[in-house]
Amino acid sequence: xLSHYMREAxxxxxxxxxxxxxxxxxxxxxAAMLGSxxxxxxxxxxxxxxxxxNRTNRAMPLxxxxxxxxxxxxxxxxxxxxxxxxxxxxxxLDSVKQTDIDRNMSEFTARYDTMEKEMRLEQAxxxxxxxxxxxxxxxxxxxxxLAIVAVVLYSRKLTAxxxxxxxxxxxxxxxxxxxxxxxxxxxxxxxxxx
Numbered sequence: 310x311l312s313h314y315m316r317e318a319x320x321x322x323x324x325x326x327x328x329x330x331x332x333x334x335x336x337x338x339x340a341a342m343l344g345s346x347x348x349x350x351x352x353x354x355x356x357x358x359x360x361x362x363n364r365t366n367r368a369m370p371l372x373x374x375x376x377x378x379x380x381x382x383x384x385x386x387x388x389x390x391x392x393x394x395x396x397x398x399x400x401x402l403d404s405v406k407q408t409d410i411d412r413n414m415s416e417f418t419a420r421y422d423t424m425e426k427e428m429r430l431e432q433a434x435x436x437x438x439x440x441x442x443x444x445x446x447x448x449x450x451x452x453x454x455l456a457i458v459a460v461v462l463y464s465r466k467l468t469a470x471x472x473x474x475x476x477x478x479x480x481x482x483x484x485x486x487x488x489x490x491x492x493x494x495x496x497x498x499x500x501x502x503x
Contacts, residue, residue, distance in 0.1 A: 333362060342361065352381050356374060359374055372399070376398045377393070378394055
């Protein structure tokens, strides 16, 4: 039954590029089927071919292919080679994970820097708004103070004008009284003498 599926897979791959993702997926499945049938030598050849193709295409995870090949070598009784290959697969996986961690850290750092800049900008905008508000309050206080000074000065001027008016009125009344007194004296004294 497996041979039927392998023939189907071979027919599906005809006319397709040997490095296409579809062909590589079919070959990976075919390698797994060969392993399940115990055809380890054929599986090893196919896995080596996939590893060689994957170096240029990178369609499949390299460490996965390396682990499959190591499992095949172990099943063939080549434990030392299988161990070295499995160790390489884990190192490759670790480097991939480290690359992912580094990329994530880089993205996190960039987001953190962006957020920090946005916070500084927001803080600067808030301080600017507070300064403008303080300036407006100061301008309002100065305007109120100027208004008070103007009212006080106007009140003093008005008081001074009233005092001057009162003094002039008093002077005029004093002159009127003196004129009336002189008129009485002239009327009573000089007129009587004449």
